[in-house]
């Protein structure tokens with residue numbers, strides 16, 4: 001099937017919407033991302049620090065999207081218990097956890113000195 005750039009974009013967007021609709025954590029990440037951007041804007045963070053904030057938000061959101069993809073693939077290919085299925089899901093979830101911890105650290109360094 002020949003696909004245009006627009007179709008590829010449309011499918012990718014459907015993936016993001018699917019993740020937002022089905023994953024509570026993704027909605028929480030998005031809410032926190034919007035709040036952090038709003039706070040950064042309100043505090044007048046310089047462009048470089050805003051860029052770091054946006055990169056960190058992107059890291060968490062990309063990790064959550066990939067985690068969801070791994071979860072769905074595992075559910076599709078291995079509906080029964082298997083230690084490798086567990087390892088795949090747990091490792092993908094670990095990627096989200098690692099990204100979230102980094103985001104907390106970045107948030108601490110960017111916001112705490114300005115707020116207190």
Ligand SMILES: Nc1ncnc2c1ncn2[C@@H]1O[C@H](COP(=O)(O)OP(=O)(O)OP(=O)(O)O)[C@@H](O)[C@H]1O
Pocket residue numbers: 023071074078079080081082083085086089090093
């Ligand atoms: N097929 C499987 N084989 C072995 N362990 C599994 C399997 N599916 C899930 N698990 C284990 O159960 C945990 C929870 O999985 P579950 O499918 O309930 O949620 P999830 O797909 O990881 O996340 P969510 O609830 O956000 O969809 C996984 O992290 C993994 O440790």
